[in-house]
Amino acid sequence: MAADPAGxxxxxxxxxxxxxxxxxxxxxxxxxxxxxxLADAQPAAIQRAREEHRKAVARDVDKGxxxxxxxxxxxxxxxxxxxxxxxxxxxxxxxxxxxxxxxEQLPVKQSLFRTLEAVVAPGAILxxxxxxxxxxxxxxxxxxxxxxxxxxxxxxxxxxxLVELIPAITTAPDVTSRARALVSGWGxxxxxxxxxxxxxxxxxxxxxxxxxxxxxxxxIADEATIDWAMTTIGxxxxxPFTLMDFIGHDVNFxxxxxxxxxxxxxxxxxxxxxxxxxxxxxxxxxxxGRGFYDHAEGATRPVAQEDPALGQRLVDRxxxxxxxxxxxxxxxxxxxxxxxxxxxxxxxxxPRGLLAWGDAMGPATVLAQLQVLQMExxxxxxxxxxxLRQAVQGGWSLLGGPPSA
Numbered sequence: 001m002a003a004d005p006a007g008x009x010x011x012x013x014x015x016x017x018x019x020x021x022x023x024x025x026x027x028x029x030x031x032x033x034x035x036x037x038l039a040d041a042q043p044a045a046i047q048r049a050r051e052e053h054r055k056a057v058a059r060d061v062d063k064g065x066x067x068x069x070x071x072x073x074x075x076x077x078x079x080x081x082x083x084x085x086x087x088x089x090x091x092x093x094x095x096x097x098x099x100x101x102x103x104e105q106l107p108v109k110q111s112l113f114r115t116l117e118a119v120v121a122p123g124a125i126l127x128x129x130x131x132x133x134x135x136x137x138x139x140x141x142x143x144x145x146x147x148x149x150x151x152x153x154x155x156x157x158x159x160x161x162l163v164e165l166i167p168a169i170t171t172a173p174d175v176t177s178r179a180r181a182l183v184s185g186w187g188x189x190x191x192x193x194x195x196x197x198x199x200x201x202x203x204x205x206x207x208x209x210x211x212x213x214x215x216x217x218x219x220i221a222d223e224a225t226i227d228w229a230m231t232t233i234g235x236x237x238x239x240p241f242t243l244m245d246f247i248g249h250d251v252n253f254x255x256x257x258x259x260x261x262x263x264x265x266x267x268x269x270x271x272x273x274x275x276x277x278x279x280x281x282x283x284x285x286x287x288x289g290r291g292f293y294d295h296a297e298g299a300t301r302p303v304a305q306e307d308p309a310l311g312q313r314l315v316d317r318x319x320x321x322x323x324x325x326x327x328x329x330x331x332x333x334x335x336x337x338x339x340x341x342x343x344x345x346x347x348x349x350x351p352r353g354l355l356a357w358g359d360a361m362g363p364a365t366v367l368a369q370l371q372v373l374q375m376e377x378x379x380x381x382x383x384x385x386x387x388l389r390q391a392v393q394g395g396w397s398l399l400g401g402p403p404s405a
Contacts, residue, residue: 011096012037014120016084016112021129022101023049024157027056030077031158032186037091039081046082053078056158084112089119096121097182099151101129104254109133110141117142125175127151131202132258135168135195145170151179152199153188154347162347163188168195189346191339197262200335201347202255204354206269207321209252210381212240213272221305221314223292228304229311230318235351240318241292245285249278267381268325316361320369322350323358324385327398330355331387337399355399363391363398 013029015022018040026038026049040046057075060066066074081088092098098116100109109128116126126148128138139148150166163183167176180190193200212226221229227239244252253275260269278284278291285291293301326344330337341353358366367384374382388398396402 012094014039014089014092014095014098015101016040016089016098016116017101017103017129018042018045018049018080019101021153021155021157022099023052024155025099025101025129025153026078027053027158028153028186028188030074033077035077035079035094037079037081037095039084039089039092041082041084043082046080050078050080084115086115086118089115092116092119092124093121095124097125097127097179099127099129104130104133104258106133106137109138113138113141113148117144123147125149125179127179129153132198132255132262134197134262135166136170139168139170146172147175149175149179150195150199151183152193154201160347161187161189162201162343163190164193164199164201164343164347165190166193166195166199189342191335191343193339193343194332194334196332196334198255198259200329200340200343203259203269203334204322204325204329204340204344205348206256206259207325208236208318208348209240209244209256210269210272211318211321213274215314215317216241217272217274221310222302224302224304225306225310226314228306229314232306233308233311234315234319237349237351244275245291245293245295247285248287249275249284249291253279267379268383270381316369317373319354319357319361320366320373321382323354323361323366323398324370324388326354327358327388327391328385330401331385337401341399353399355397358388358398363388367392 012035014037015026016039018038022038026036030036038049053075057066057071061068061071098120100112102108102112113126120126128135128150129152130138130150131152135148135150139145142148148168149171152164152166154160154162165176165179183190191200197203215221215226216223223241227241230236230239238246253271256269256271260271263269282288283290286295289295326340329335329340337355341355344350344354367388370382370384391398394402
């Protein structure tokens with residue numbers, strides 16, 4: 001068995017849910033020396049995960065990232081269970097942490113956590129990889145709610161560096177500390193986020209999609225032009241419409257709707273009717289062959305209107321909304337300023353931290369842009385964060401914050 005730097009054997013890790021996320025998390029833990037038990041109610045999902053693990057190891061061996069012996073040892077550390085009833089999950093009693101990565105339905109997760117609590121050891125951590133559901137609500141299914149928290153990986157888990165740690169109001173501080181030490185030991189970058197809808201990344205990123213959709217619906221520019229502006233001028237790796245087609249509209253729309261509902265229909269997070277129609281039509285993006293773009297073989301890609309002045313206006317509008325959301329996250333203590341910057345650059349690969357970007361644009365410029373949009377549209381989605389107003393009035397930076405008293 002592998003050992004930590006102090007020579008102690010590494011504890012076993014349980015993962016329940018063998019979809020892309022669960023299989024990826026299991027791969028990360030096994031790669032870093034832990035015995036791993038991966039369970040799923042669907043035998044076919046377990047078989048796919050097993051095959052993906054073999055392929056991943058073979059790739060790493062071919063590229064020289066693993067020796068054949070190390071690859072074989074990693075696969076030997078993985079145990080697969082194709083049921084999730086209490087009897088089948090009894091081996092999880094040996095695990096120091098169990099991470100749930102099943103369907104995003106609260107009653108189903110709560111039922112699983114009740115089952116897990118009946119089989120795991122008293123000191124084990126129970127974690128959920130949910131991307132938007134309340135950690136407190138999931139923990140509420142347990143008798144010992146203090147050992148439950150969110151450990152939110154980004155897809156694909158073996159590649160993406162960021163992991164959000166989300167303690168519920170019931171989570172014991174030492175549980176969060178233990179989870180951070182574990183995940184950091186896997187080479188991941190961790191940030192701590194409050195247990196609010198969308199947590200940190202998915203909440204702060206909503207305007208990247210929402211404001212782009214609003215500009216499309218208002219006829220300001222088409223999909224190709226907005227995508228061109230955001231990549232060529234804004235420096236984003238992928239334009240919003242290309243990215244939504246890549247993610248899948250069923251997934252992207254569901255997250256937006258979850259945040260909107262969780263925030264009591266706050267207009268900032270209002271979903272797009274245009275995107276809802278794509279979901280209803282089954283035009284889910286690349287995986288369906290059609291989304292905002294036609295992904296059929298040989299399909300012609302629409303041509304962007306490469307007008308630099310128009311492109312800069314599009315970028316400035318989206319970035320102003322992103323900056324406002326990031327500033328509000330700090331104001332509402334969803335995360336520290338440093339964690340907001342780290343999350344958005346490592347979690348969604350933005351070209352720069354949003355608070356630093358707002359400072360570069362000038363807080364007064366960002367505020368003026370939002371005020372003009374609010375006046376022109378009458379839409380409360382453009383209301384500026386109180387912290388943004390305070391920064392302009394006080395002359396302090398968005399990233400650095402107010403001067404110490």
